[in-house]
Amino acid sequence: TVLTQSPATLSLSPGERATLSCRASHSVSRHLAWYQQKPGQAPRLLIYDASNRATGIPARFSGSGFGTDFTLTISSLEPEDFAVYYCQQRGNWPPYSFGQGTKLEIK
Amino acid sequence: VQLVESGGGVVQPGGSLRLSCSASGFTFDDYAMNWVRQAPGKGLEWVSLISGDGGDRYYGDAVKGRFTISRDNNKNSLFLEMSGLTIEDTAVYYCTKDKFGSGSYPPGWFDPWGQGVLVTVSS
Numbered sequence: 001t002v003l004t005q006s007p008a009t010l011s012l013s014p015g016e017r018a019t020l021s022c023r024a025s026h027s028v029s030r031h032l033a034w035y036q037q038k039p040g041q042a043p044r045l046l047i048y049d050a051s052n053r054a055t056g057i058p059a060r061f062s063g064s065g066f067g068t069d070f071t072l073t074i075s076s077l078e079p080e081d082f083a084v085y086y087c088q089q090r091g092n093w094p095p096y097s098f099g100q101g102t103k104l105e106i107k
Numbered sequence: 108v109q110l111v112e113s114g115g116g117v118v119q120p121g122g123s124l125r126l127s128c129s130a131s132g133f134t135f136d137d138y139a140m141n142w143v144r145q146a147p148g149k150g151l152e153w154v155s156l157i158s159g160d161g162g163d164r165y166y167g168d169a170v171k172g173r174f175t176i177s178r179d180n181n182k183n184s185l186f187l188e189m190s191g192l193t194i195e196d197t198a199v200y201y202c203t204k205d206k207f208g209s210g211s212y213p214p215g216w217f218d219p220w221g222q223g224v225l226v227t228v229s230s
Contacts (some may be wrong), residue, residue, distance in 0.1 A: 002228055033216055035151075040187060042201055042220035043151065048223030056208070094165040096153040 001026045001092040005085075005099035011107040018074040020085055020102045026066045028091025034063055034072045037101075038083045046085075047072060074104075082106050108132040109221055110202045115224035122192050122228070127184040128202030128221060132225040136160065136180040139205040139214040142187050144198035145223075154200070155187065169195070192228045199223040 002025040010016055016057060022032065030050040035043040045054040047063035060075045074081055087099040114126040124164045128140070142154040155176040164176050175188040183200055204210045206216035 031213070031215070035217075037151075042216070042223055044220070045206065045216060045218040047215045048206065048218075073219040088151070088215075088217070090213055093213060093215055094153075094156070095167045096215050097155075098153070101150050 001028060001049050001089050001097050003087050003089055003097055005102045008100070008103060009066035009103045009105060011105050012061050012077055013107045014077050014079055014093060018072075018077055018081070018104060020072040021083050021103070022065075022070040022072070022073075022087035024068045024070070024091075026092055028089040030066055031089055031091030032063075032065065032070050033088045033090070034061075034080075035086045035088060037086065043086065070094055077104075108204065109220065110204060110221035112202050112221045112224035115200065115226050116226045117229060118192055119230055120193055120228055123188070123190040124192065124226060126200055126202075126224060126226070127188070130183045130202075130204070133204070135178075135183040136208050137208045138200065139209065140178060140185045141203045141205065141217060142176065142185075143201045143203055143220070144196075145201070146195075146198045148195040149198075152198075156205075156214065157185070158214075168201065189226070192226075194228050197226060197228045215220060 004023045006021045034047040037043040051063045084101045108133045111129045141156045157176045173191040177186045202221040203217035206218040207216045
């Protein structure tokens with residue numbers, strides 16, 4: 001299953017709303033997760049099962065979607081949110097697959 | 108929960124290397140474990156999964172037949188034996204724990220991740 005993320009780069013300012021998209025080539029039901037990766041750090045799980053926040057993840061992060069179309073929303077950007085975001089599916093495994101990433105940068 | 112990888116380094120094409128991951132802070136044999144890699148400046152690629160009891164193992168197509176995942180539940184350790192290495196295997200390799208225990212199916216949410224270990228394949 002190929003995951004395609006859009007846009008490749010998103011330029012926004014702190015306080016703005018961010019909307020990131022992930023599209024799957026085949027239905028993955030609700031088996032989709034989102035990860036955040038900052039430079040020089042390992043990825044961190046944000047959202048699993050399309051809409052469940054992982055432990056310790058702030059409420060400004062939310063996920064939605066089912067089947068082939070998914071969205072990660074950050075309601076009001078904080079300075080620490082600027083990073084690369086990856087989606088990942090486990091609906092059709094093995095193998096697990098990741099999207100190519102969306103870079104969220106400060107405008 | 109802590110995951111600490113080791114064993115990375117520089118190896119020539121065609122060579123072999125063994126990565127280790129030392130786990131602590133959870134009941135190791137209750138959880139499937141994975142290796143995920145990231146080539147320099149690139150995205151994430153799942154490499155391999157092993158079930159909690161070690162009985163089930165899965166591999167990505169890029170490494171199938173060349174890499175072997177294993178675990179020692181007595182020592183809370185995960186391993187990745189890599190052979191036939193090519194330049195395309197150059198990456199940071201992360202050890203990751205499955206978020207939910209073996210009673211949950213399917214596996215495949217990676218949480219948390221180790222800090223990663225760099226493998227460089229170069230002549």
